[in-house]
Amino acid sequence: MIDESQNNTAQTGLQELIAKTNSAILATTNSEKQGEASYSPYVMDETGNFYIFISEAAKHTKNLMDAPTLSLMLIEDEAECRSIFARKRLTLKCDATFISRDDAVFDERIAQFKETHGAIVSTLVNMTDFHLVRLAPESGRLVIGFGQAYDVKGTDFSNFQHATVGHRQAKKE
Template sequence: MDTLPLQSVFKDFEKFINQSKTVILGTLNAAVEAEASYAPVLRKDGKFYIYVSELAKHTHNLLENKNLTLLFIEDESEAENIFARKRATLKAQARHIARDSEGWDNIMDAYGEHLGETAKMLRNLQDFHLFELTTIKGNFVRGFAQAYALSGDLLNEVRPMNDRGHGQSQLKDEDKPARSA
């Protein structure tokens, strides 16, 4: 088992999410049904930014419900084992940033620099909306038995989650699913 100091785990987490240009989004629709999608993403000053179209369900979901989950996950082709892909799951809240808001231009400049020509071209499309995503807490999995809880303003408070280990269910009997016949 890896015994890196927790600060090294945080640095590995930072490197992992900073190399990503997209993020998988988990949002809730008006019927409180979970919907998964993805969006190109910029990370700047500890926040994440997405610029998304009204044609996408997640845009409407975020305008109605600010709570979401972000998933950054290692590509299958790069994983040593698909059962232990490196991943970060972050709970976040979205804030819509209006086009006439102070800072909108600066964020969109950085978004275009980070994501290239298509992002720059989309900038003037009126059906696109900019959201700032502020993380609340998260988990970072580096592999088997290497799961960490992340908290704090920058998610830099790291705590190992491997005190339980695998093999025994942690569910109470009344919470376990019923056996099917």
């Protein structure tokens, strides 16, 4: 565990990153077990699950139908970062669940999508090839700067573990 000050720093960094991003990078696996990267606008629920609204025309939709696990990344805009080598980012391993259109969660999240992403959602929701998918985080890593990497578990983004594995100083000659 980390001390309260570090936990607050990590929490603030995470909240700022989420507030500044509207889309997530998705890493899915195709039927040949090859990785494919894409992106999607997202919304979050009050418990830390992410939701994407995606078309069957997109490769990531078929990939998630066949293999419902993925990696999700939120990343700081290059134009705003202090160092290209330490962009703020959250990377999560997630399980994907397709939400039926007759589930109450569907209407709740679509309303949230409309509020967050605008009128285009009203058009997309009428297209039957679009699916709402819940992405439930299992574990991941939050990076908010050099030496500020934190492991996270599940959707509970309130307790962080400082990640030190892999940090080495260059040998002095």
